[in-house]
Amino acid sequence: MRLSITVKKRILYAISLLYILLFVYAAVSKLLDYDNFRIQLGQSPLLSAFASWIFWIVPLAELFIVVLLATPRFRNWGLFASVCMMTMFTAYIFIVLHYSSFVPCSCGGLLEKMSWDIHFIFNIVFVLLGLLGLILEHNISRKSKSFRKPAIGIKITIVSVAVSILAVVVLFLASEQIMHHENPFIRRYPQHPIMLQKTVNLKFNSYYFAGSSENRIYLGNYTDPLHIIAFDSALKIKQTFKISFNPKEIPFKRIKVLVKGAYFYLMDGTVPCIFWGRTNNWKVTREIKGLHYFTIAEPLDSTSVLFRSNNGKNAAHIFSTFKAERSPKIIYNDSLLQQQIDGVFDTDGMLVYDEKIRRMIYVYYYRNEFMVADDNVKLSYRGHTIDTISRAQIKVAYLKDNTERRMATPPMTVNANVAVHANLLFVNSKIQGRFEDMKLWKQASIIDVYDLKKKAYLMSFAIYHIEDKKLQSFRVTDTHLYALIGDELAVYELRDILKKEIKMLE
Template sequence: MSWNVHLIFNLFFVGLALTSILMLSPSKTANIIQTDRKKRWFYISSNIIFSTIIIIALFLSSEKIMRYENPFIRRFPKHPIVQDTIIDLKFNSYYFAGSDREKIYLGNYSNPLHITAISKKTKNKESIKIIFDSKKTLFSSVKIRIRDSSFYLMDGTVPAVFTGSKSNWKAEKQLTGLPYFTLAEPINQTKIILRSSNGRNAEHSIGIFNETKSPKIKYNSSLLQKQIDGIFDTDGMLLFDEKTNRAVYTYYYRNEYIVIDTNANLEYSANTIDTTTKAKIKVAHLKNNTERKLSAPAITVNAYTAVCENLLFVNSTVFGRFESDKLWEQSFIIDVYNLDTKSYLMSFSLYKIGNKKLSSIIVTPEYLYAIMGTDLGIYRLRDLLKNEINSLKSKEN
């Protein structure tokens, strides 16, 4: 029984009881209610008002606990998403490069200069080849990002970032003066937020590269908080949202994410609802402390993330209270957070396609897209989620 049905059920029988009391004649109720009709109305009204106040207070209290002081109890509303289509991609080397109003773009690790565009309406696929003279640049780990009307060809091991227009898919401009980086998200054609290993003892640090400024790179070494070694314990995922013009960095191994502005300043840090406050990793030092590696498998807390305007979607790998093994065997769990209110909203099950592993997710105001093995799952957002995204638009208007 849903919350709404439960409320209607209770109201119906309370109404029946109230009607029965009022229909009884005073002679029949003389031994039960020693008062006149006006007093009976007063007692009934007082009880209704008092009970309503108590229920509202309990609801507000429980809502505050769930959103801000969560004891790791997930809230699963009824079907926030519904499966729309499954597309066979044939290969498992795809990742999400970005989206625009009409299409979703997939990059391919095996064929880095090729993009697959999928129409949001028709679900038709289109193959696109980026025009670029790759002989001049020795790429080893290329990633593509789509931002608005532009695309970006990036490799932090070179390091290099090339950009061009989606109108001709030609990489015409190279950003110069870039440092080596391990993660990067373009903000515009001259500005990139990135993560480098330039901190003390090669620790991770987040900074802003701006080709029009001098110096071109500005780091904020206080953004990523070291717990063990500053490398593995600060590893995570970097995302950028064009609509809100902010970046989100989510740690892999602890229950924390940070929100960053376009000048690499911290807006705030917040926690995911699980209880893993410290990264559970073991680091081994090799070759006279010149190399480091994980000496045991790390316990991942947050596996994959996506940001859509004011919402953060996190694929969690940690069991919550009262959750069954069957639920986790059949699905991936996605937790949703509101970045404006810094609160937990809800969770939902992203059901597995066969027994394939999830490798990436992206969310638009209408759909959630998930790559599982060689398949692309497309899921339509229902009103419960869409209204949370649209709440940002209503505030702006």
Template structure:
């Protein structure tokens, strides 16, 4: 009688575990169906399965429904329970890897687990793995002796294979996803938590300011309406106006830009053309000889050198101008690649990385950036994660083809950018997969790339202020500065971004 009662009790345990799995998977599957888009977004932003979010989302949903269906059939319920054991083992491995090996942790799951921390979520999953393991053990050894005798393998083998097989499968998916996301990205962004945190706002009263440079906790801004004045802002938000001085009483400028790279500063005018260089200790600038070539944008490289973009043979080109006794002009005509007209299609933004000793040029209308050394030699070309590889520009030619203009609105891919150390920051205009369009109306997206690894890292949002998006931004060791209409908005960098900045670069 005792044996009969014991068997009944064990059967109850197995049935209860099967019922718990039915309830869990039904609830989880229904929750996913009710907001499937959100479920796909969560997987797309996961640091483990980003590249496979599309088919994994459907696979998980279908697997849960199939397991529930076969759990309801007496002849197949134990096989279905074993499938549930394997699936929960995979879920547990996923959370464990994310907690202890991932670079960041995304938002928590929805539904019944929404209020749980990721550690509590892991414990919850492991509890269900244990319950299924106990039920399978009982059924195999005590309730189904005939099958046990006819089987050549013990239940321990099946449990071991299910648990560790599922874990290995998750690890392989994770490694494959990382390779795809960093080097073959299918246009899926990752949004870790707290990349930047709002710190303060400074009302500049005018929207004519632009970033001239920074050093330490001090920011410098130029003003296009007052071209020979700088505004500095320190860590305590104390503002100071600085008037730069020339080594002559007058000079005919046409288009001035100020750049500050302490201990030097630069007055640059590519339409004159002229370059003045001075030191920040007295803000006195001296005209450099001989004159540089004409250019339209330029950035400082060192105390006597600028990198520039000019025009030659009706096409944009990159080059270097070095002043002084050993003056030199280096032209790199093959760095920029023509697709349509050589002017509009090669438009972009030019940066210089002091850490890498490299120039970085990112196109405005296609998904590519260029890294080159100070001799104008190409180091490599790489792509941003969007899919627009060819500029969508229509050019019209006027005055017997002596002038050209844009004949239709241009699709802007990269709105603004900056470089700090070995990191490239790009304000993208193109939404990726699994991104809600409503967010794009409320914020600007910044994508972060590692120039050493030629890899995409992650993205974050800078939210609009009074309906206005950022027009430019600058990153320092601890802060991100954004110009939004007439306001300077300051953000504190989060630990993940600071960690990436502090990584030792492989100087080339």
């Protein structure tokens, strides 16, 4: 049955009115909730790198289309622009669902109630309505002298739809390259990369992670250094061990225990000493002899140690390797740490080592840099965290005729905690990024994840405070993330979005 001109006009008017209502609502809701829209767009997996100008262009373009649709003379142009706009929105959702590294939260307003799949169908319906409107207007113009001849034909519309899809694909590819390798300090927060499973109250906040092995996590205690607590991976079974050791008259000041596989190491760089034994009896049986004083140490085995000391020029930090079977036993690498101010405070940082990839990673406290090196402290490469603090923001005061140095003012900490597992580096950042909600930073500690193999930033997630207790340190295994939050030990399950990123370095 053929429709009369009057019916076609009414259908065309209804389609235009639906588009006007949709775009007015969408644009006004974005502008009224500007901060939320800006944050959501900034954390988009497709458009993060271009968020600074897209969050202005989109609502203004929607309002401009409304003006075209509301003007009969330009309705054809309005429908054409509507179809192109909705095609781009539809292509965006399709890429998010099928090619994005994660699916973000939905847009605000009424559409927030829709799932991404329903939103995709909703957009397709409006694209089809727009195409129907263009066909109707083209048909009416051929049969009615009261309508102007459309300036846009069906062929041009089809080509424009294809160009709209291509434009979104290009934006996606360009944004991915920028976000992973040239990040402009915009974090991506995928939904639930970790899931809290259980917390255990330890009663004291002096615990630290000593190591992990065979589905166990070990905790040491700075105030009771010879006692070790072990939990199973689910924090259901707890065991307590005491290291059997007679220190005699060794002037220990700060003992730290490290558990690696079937062995444990008892260390104090102020003595200096590293003792070791087996975890099957927790007895100290041997000592690694010939070490210099150290500030950080990472035993690789019973005869090899990576360590940082103050044996550099002007007592600056320097990295070294110790191997008992070679001569000389200690070899220094004075080019690994790069001095900016004093060589001590400005190069201070955190050392982590992963046995699976046999790499050490050193992350600076006060600047956006980390370095990856092998067992012989030979540099593999230098990487950067996504913040913009490239130079340490510290002031150093020299006392007692320049023989003693101290921080003159509180420093700006950039990276507070770190963990490594296989190719993934986890950094607890203290610097708020662009398009981020201050409320989140008040409620949680932010962890940024980097791929050491791809040399790229991947994603970020939050570890929420427990009451008023904040993150102290954390550790990552194949399946879980463990966090010390005040006097609480929490275990989080790694979700698939994180697990699939874990790979072995060649």
